[in-house]
Amino acid sequence: MRVELSPRRRDADRTRRLLLDAALVRFTRDGYAATRLRDVADDAGVNVALVSRYFESKEGLFTACLTKAGDELRRSPGEASLDAAPAAIAAQIVGRAGPQRPYQLLLLLRSSGDERAEQIRLGVLRGYSERLAAAAGDPGRLLQAQLVLAATAGLVLLRRSGLQPLAGVSEEALTGPLRDMIEALLKP
Amino acid sequence: MRVELSPRRRDADRTRRLLLDAALVRFTRDGYAATRLRDVADDAGVNVALVSRYFESKEGLFTACLTKAGDELRRSPGEASLDAAPAAIAAQIVGRAGPQRPYQLLLLLRSSGDERAEQIRLGVLRGYSERLAAAAGDPGRLLQAQLVLAATAGLVLLRRSGLQPLAGVSEEALTGPLRDMIEALLKP
């Protein structure tokens, strides 16, 4: 009798997930300090007090967002082979690979000042770059992989800022230069 | 404590400049929302009320920082020739080209949400990318120039985050890959 497609009005897991999703959008778009918990709660359609109940504090909500983004990034394909990387990254950046994909990279650029959150953030970034280096065929090229990661992150950031023509260009127009850049950075 | 290096203890232009410099550091490092005007005033060694007097508001102080960073970027050499660009950019990123150079790029990634500040920010970024494209010999390669700008910005950001080994690597180790990337994107 747990299979209830009709929405239950009271479901702790569901509202916790709603809060987490809303917080992910806000933290990613506005940053940590500029995000108001009341807005997050309004987006989720629940009361502000539930943030403290389910996530302890604002920092707890932020670290929960970081770990979720890290898990999703860890499960994502697309960086398995070096040849497929440019197209996959381009798809991520433009947002076609799911509406939540580019947000994760942006969130990992946000900082809250909290020590624990910072360690989670750096850990996720580190793991991502290591997998990228492994996809390049040489785990020793970690620095170059981080350069690709940095370039990708900056690209997402400037597109988000609305810098034209970068912000308005299509995915196809981005794949070519991206491939050139990745090859230039990761080539043997 | 009286530190009387300057003969005049009361100088409007001087304190205005002190406030601006302190604000540049805070806004660049912590972002707009996380920056407290009281900290800025303390860094400058003056009272908080002077911010409202000299810059109208926090937004006014932020836009003043943006325009100053834009002016300094506009006056900077190093992007005149394409060949000199990689070393110049690498020097900027590492910070050897003056302690204030990499901060400017980072500040241009910060957002306050204010409309006027956002236009200034985009204008500076646009102008910088245009000059970079012109340095490449082809003003039509604006998109590629913005890719270089995005990569540079992301690089500064991730180095600032402390991501190893990227954050700890020397300027010389950064120049090579940067040159390859810039040439791959901006060379005909």
Added chain:
DNA sequence: CCCTCAAGTAAACGATTGTTGACTTGAACC
């Protein structure tokens, strides 16, 4: 010397924010 007005300070205000405690509601079990 003192008078004046700008430079600077101190303190408080109003608004907002994260957080907490008491209260209310509803769904599952007997």
Added chain:
DNA sequence: GGTTCAAGTCAACAATCGTTTACTTGAGGG
């Protein structure tokens, strides 16, 4: 159907931040 306890709401708290107002200080001209 009544009971129970988690789920959820409401309102208020304390802290903080940007801003304003009233006051104090000091450098320079007459």
